[in-house]
């Protein structure tokens with residue numbers, strides 16, 4: 001019986017993971033810890049159904065409501081940042097890292113410390129602290145398996161290949177909610193409009209990041225951190241059907257494409273069953289019905305956030321932590337109606353520029369402390385730039 005934990009169990013990735021666990025043969029898994037945020041009802045329901053040992057909410061003030069919701073179930077309740085770390089450290093063979101944002105970094109690191117498998121959906125932790133994550137995994141003898149669909153695709157396309165023979169990698173993007181909207185109208189794009197994805201059903205933040213392509217920028221950096229590609233080996237193509245998730249190109253001219261329906265249970269299930277391939281509840285593709293697969297180069301005027309990924313990769317060091325935090329804060333402002341959709345990239349770029357030579361960020365080593373410092377400064381700077389623009 002494998003012990004598993006899910007960090008961010010109440011979210012979109014968390015719920016898809018539980019769907020797979022629910023379908024597994026009786027006794028295949030024992031659920032150690034489930035964590036969530038404000039949705040106590042969902043967290044308690046899942047903890048009861050899966051007989052979790054412990055359920056933890058990220059919010060201190062929700063400990064009592066969570067205890068009440070778990071009364072009589074035998075499931076332990078916890079709340080707050082420390083309890084999240086304790087949950088991540090509870091022995092598990094396989095942990096899903098599916099908290100959204102930089103908040104997923106510390107719990108992800110704690111889970112890696114156990115030396116098991118970390119299924120990584122939380123791309124922000126690799127963007128902000130890739131070298132730290134990879135080092136922690138190496139030292140603890142843990143394995144990180146990618147769950148982001150593009151990175152799972154690359155991982156699968158690389159199986160059995162010599163990494164020296166790789167010449168390029170192409171990550172596809174759906175183009176998001178505004179792919180076909182006239183550029184001049186994007187300035188007025190609303191939060192509700194940006195929160196609708198044409199192909200994938202995901203959490204709100206990643207859905208808006210897909211419309212702006214901040215998500216693709218994160219994924220480009222994630223590919224560099226995880227696989228070690230050079231920045232100029234990584235390409236992005238818009239592929240509106242979201243059927244091909246990534247392609248790996250080799251020096252002999254061949255390209256290996258990973259093809260599948262836009263259903264995250266494939267990538268989650270692959271990481272859950274790896275190194276085996278087991279049956280998954282994923283619809284077989286009817287390629288004749290799909291008929292065609294289109295590809296276009298992304299227009300930098302429409303997606304100004306995308307190019308920032310190369311800026312960040314070339315800068316190195318803590319630029320990833322600055323980029324991710326500034327992006328998260330810009331998104332907070334957009335969701336709150338304080339910043340326009342097309343303003344976010346310019347604000348994040350201004351933060352990258354203003355912190356490039358900051359003495360506190362010249363740290364040669366990437367540790368949880370230096371990443372937190374960079375994250376904090378970036379959020380402060382983003383607020384300052386947002387206020388300046390509004391004046």
Ligand code: NAD
Nearest residue numbers: 008010011012013036037058098099100103121122202203
């Ligand atoms: P979501 O918003 O649906 O769920 C996020 C989860 O994190 C919830 O359980 C929430 O309670 C928890 N959470 C939020 N803020 C927190 C905090 N400050 N501290 C602790 N927990 C907190 O998000 P999602 O779409 O499931 O995405 C989760 C992660 O997976 C993100 O990093 C995202 O980029 C990545 N990802 C998601 C998809 C997808 O299909 N949804 C695909 C690829 C990658």
Ligand code: MG
Nearest residue numbers: 148149150219
């Ligand atoms: Mg993705």
